[in-house]
Amino acid sequence: MQATFTVNGTERQIDVPEDMPLLWVLRDELKLTGTKYGCGIAQCGACTVHLDGLAVRACQVAARELDGAEITTIEGLGTPAAPHxxxxxxxxxxxxxxxxxxxxxxxxxxxxxxxxxxxxxxxxxxxxxxxxxxxxxxxxxxxxxxxxxxxxxx
Amino acid sequence: MRYRAVNRSLTKAAALAGMLAAGAVLAKGAEVLIEPPAAGSVSVEEGRAAFDRMYDVVTHPRCANCHVGAENVPMWYGGAEGPAQPHGMNINAGESRIGAETLPCATCHRVNETLDNDPHAPPQAGLEWRLAPVEFEWFGKSPAEICAQLSDPDRNGGRDALGLAEHLVEDAGHRGFVLWGWQPGGGREPAPYSLQQHVNDVLAWGAAGQPCPDGTTGQDASQ
CATH class of the missing domain: 1.10.150.120 ([2Fe-2S]-binding domain)
Structure with missing residues (x-):
């Protein structure tokens, strides 16, 4: 499936299986490795990102949810010069x-x-x-x- | 009064039959039908037996673990899966019943119509995850308590037995929590019997006058 969504303010397009977790979209497809894999079943919270402003476990968000979404990862929360x-x-x-x-x-x-x-x-x-x-x-x-x-x- | 209520339900059911056609169409052609029994065709004893099966369903962990009381703490496990225990991670769904005060259910329980849930991962269904309204508390309740609650329009969403059956079928049509209860995935034990059997039991219980284990009826409770 194809999806167009925003990651840290930048529009991104992907073509991945619809059940690919957002965690692997970020890490493997978009090379944003600040979001960590811990357990893959929402038991640890290491992969938490923001989806439309809400904290979500990226391992539980399927790619089918992403079209039109706004994602913020740790790379986009602040900058070294102006941290959140x-x-x-x-x-x-x-x-x-x-x-x-x-x-x-x-x-x-x-x-x-x-x-x-x-x-x-x-x-x-x-x-x-x-x-x-x-x-x-x-x-x-x-x-x-x-x-x-x-x-x-x- | 009892018969009038039953007849009203059956009249409503007849009208509903045309609207619902064959009921809710679920995945892979499966359907859940609403077929109320004919008036006078269900004895009180048969109605009590139907309620006994309803009680088995609503107190099963797949159903009762999110039908908890005012402490707003969902439960894990229970039944054949071992002793019930509070949801891990210090979860409290708050008065919002969706966790809005601290940690929203949606942080982990995403909307997913596939019902394709992994073992030990947070279950997902076709509706936004939440606790049932606090007045619908089932966890730890006796048959008499739950029968009284299901019979009380102030504590069942204003529904008669047909309305309860409609609620079940509508929720299942959204691939929501009711359908998930029988298709929980991930090796979880499904609720007993089947969704169709549960709908049939609710309708039979209603046609029998909503008899309760303590000898009262739903019509008594609602008067």
């Missing part, structure tokens, strides 16, 4: 340890803060519990989400 407030907070708190899950964590947090600009600890835990971190950086993730919320509100 979540990325800036991640740097400030030195959240990452090995870093493998962090693009998914950041994309999930950014979408969540659009829905809830001033979350409580419990709300952060509820929103972020689907994103696993084998290094156990959860306390820094929670602190960084609070900091990002402050940055986005100021």
């Amino acid at each position: 407030p979540v990325q800036a907070a991640w740097i400030e708190h030195e959240v990452a340890q090995c870093g493998y899950c962090q693009s998914g964590q950041i994309m999930q947090a950014a979408s969540f803060l659009d829905l809830n600009p001033a979350p409580t600890d419990e709300e952060i835990d509820a929103a972020m519990s689907g994103n696993l971190c084998r290094c156990g950086t959860y306390s820094r993730i929670r602190a960084a989400v609070h900091t990002a919320a402050t940055k986005m509100g100021s």
Whole structure:
């Protein structure tokens, strides 16, 4: 099937099987490897991207959903010169340890803060519990989400 | 009162028959038909037996795990798949029942009419994933409690038995959660009997006056 959609503000066209997951469209077809493969069954959150503004697990989005969609990946959330407030907070708190899950964590947090600009600890835990971190950086993730919320509100 | 309600349903069914033609057409030519029994053809005992089968269906994990109460926590497993347990990942669907407050169901449960679900992956169906309305709570409820709920228009979407059957067939026509219950994929255990048998049981239960295990009837409950 063919689809035309936007990735990080740039129009892209693909011709792939309709059941190809967005994760492999991004990584194999479009060579955007910032989005990580963790489990392939939405159990880990490493492949989280934004589809029309909503955080989704790219391994669960089929190519048949993509025509006309707007996708944002970690490569398009901010830039080194002008990071997204979540990325800036991640740097400030030195959240990452090995870093493998962090693009998914950041994309999930950014979408969540659009829905809830001033979350409580419990709300952060509820929103972020689907994103696993084998290094156990959860306390820094929670602190960084609070900091990002402050940055986005100021 | 009971017979009047049944007759109204059957009159409505006769009119509906022309509109629905053969019912909902599902994949590969499969159909689900709405064929209400003739008035007076279903005894109370047969109606109770039909409800017993309905109870087996609605309390099966494929159905009950998303028909949970006001705590808004969907369930995993249950029945032959082992003890039921709260949905992993600390999921709470919130008062929105779609997770809008924290983590939307749609983050993982995408709309997918193919019902082609992988083992251990989030199930997907042809409708946007959600918990059933809280007043439709089935998880952990007794036969008498569920019979009263299904008989109560304030807690069943304002439906009589025919309306419940229509609801099932319409949902299945969207390749939604009802159809998914019998085609869950990924090695999951499907709901018992069949969708057609379930629709037939709802109609038979209605034609019998919606008898409940505690001796009441649906018409008693709705008065």
